Amino acid sequence: MILFSDSTREEDLKFEPYKPCPCLSGKKFKFCCYQKARDFKQKSLSELNYSDSRLQYEMNKMWDNTDFKTCFGFNKEECGSLIKNAHSIQNNRILNRISDDNHVYQLSNRFSNDEGVATEFKRISKNKASTFFGFCDYHDTELFKPIELRDYENDEIQNFLFAFRAHSIDMHKKVRRLESIRNIFKQSPNKLIDPFFVYNFKQAELDVRDFNLDYEKFQREYLESNFSSIKTLFRRLPFEINFAVSACFAVKDDLNGNTLNEIYNIDRNLVLPSIYINIFPVEGITNVIISYFLDNDDVYGEYFKQLNHLRDKEFVDYLNFLIIEYTENIFFRPSFIENLNEEEKYSLLKSFESSIFLLEKFELLCEDNYFNFNLFSADTL
Numbered sequence: 001m002i003l004f005s006d007s008t009r010e011e012d013l014k015f016e017p018y019k020p021c022p023c024l025s026g027k028k029f030k031f032c033c034y035q036k037a038r039d040f041k042q043k044s045l046s047e048l049n050y051s052d053s054r055l056q057y058e059m060n061k062m063w064d065n066t067d068f069k070t071c072f073g074f075n076k077e078e079c080g081s082l083i084k085n086a087h088s089i090q091n092n093r094i095l096n097r098i099s100d101d102n103h104v105y106q107l108s109n110r111f112s113n114d115e116g117v118a119t120e121f122k123r124i125s126k127n128k129a130s131t132f133f134g135f136c137d138y139h140d141t142e143l144f145k146p147i148e149l150r151d152y153e154n155d156e157i158q159n160f161l162f163a164f165r166a167h168s169i170d171m172h173k174k175v176r177r178l179e180s181i182r183n184i185f186k187q188s189p190n191k192l193i194d195p196f197f198v199y200n201f202k203q204a205e206l207d208v209r210d211f212n213l214d215y216e217k218f219q220r221e222y223l224e225s226n227f228s229s230i231k232t233l234f235r236r237l238p239f240e241i242n243f244a245v246s247a248c249f250a251v252k253d254d255l256n257g258n259t260l261n262e263i264y265n266i267d268r269n270l271v272l273p274s275i276y277i278n279i280f281p282v283e284g285i286t287n288v289i290i291s292y293f294l295d296n297d298d299v300y301g302e303y304f305k306q307l308n309h310l311r312d313k314e315f316v317d318y319l320n321f322l323i324i325e326y327t328e329n330i331f332f333r334p335s336f337i338e339n340l341n342e343e344e345k346y347s348l349l350k351s352f353e354s355s356i357f358l359l360e361k362f363e364l365l366c367e368d369n370y371f372n373f374n375l376f377s378a379d380t381l
């Protein structure tokens, strides 16, 4: 969830009385949930008197309830009958490489009465890591053959598919996020007139819209075999990293601090184009693959030139920031995390949280511990 910024407009913080109600009833807000919102008396968390484990259970359940099965494959008539819990990061080629005893670490939310929400490292089986219900059995196999069966060679269709898979998992997540806020409204109608929730709902709605627009683009270009419609920056680093990431997001600023996207602005006329990023180790090296759709050249053209000009050392320093600031779909080798010192661990977790809670950032800056870790451990550069 995002905090308000300077560009937040008054109208972004409430639902219009004569616009369709966010509950999807088809009625206007004023004549649907508005009265419920005003009358509802919310029990506070302390009144509910949940234990920490009950709280964690309820929060997990709320998220699980938003899960859904779909296939993002392009030719729907070819779809298989079974929707798989598909890997967004290749299991055999990539997760295998960063696992210890078939396990990896992911970033996970922990809820407690004292702290609210905090991030922690969670050990999970590599077979479950990065999975989501986004492809049928047929498409999960067929569509991704060029990256599943062949080593990465920086060719157009591989770049296209890596970008598309990064898009898919985040699209699935964006739809779930919107649904989770809708569920909160159902349970606690008073949140419908709470500026924080209204803003987050509107932002989630626009995220889904933007991701749908991108999906249509992927579909159109794929069906026309027009794989050169995305531009890719590829860099091979001469060492093996201990993590893998696949993600899709709109970047706020370029390397000189100029605004690329007003990511807090939820004006409906504004579309936020994304970049697609995949970073993973292969035998003795690391592949960094970053792409955008060429029709967004006005937004990202110059930014990619800046990235291209960086030497490896500066490049990974920047990625160290970019990855933790913008992504959740990241998995670490357990021994890598366990070998970080306490200060580095703390810095990593809190820097990740600081992309959501601004206060964390100020605290880290005061402690001189903001992004004070190195994912790439690139002493060799």
Ligand SMILES: [Zn+2]
Pocket (backbone or CB within 6 Å): 021, 022, 023, 024, 025, 029, 032, 033, 034
């Ligand atoms: Zn309603």
Ligand SMILES: [Zn+2]
Pocket (backbone or CB within 6 Å): 071, 072, 073, 076, 078, 079, 080, 135, 136, 137, 138, 139
């Ligand atoms: Zn399918």
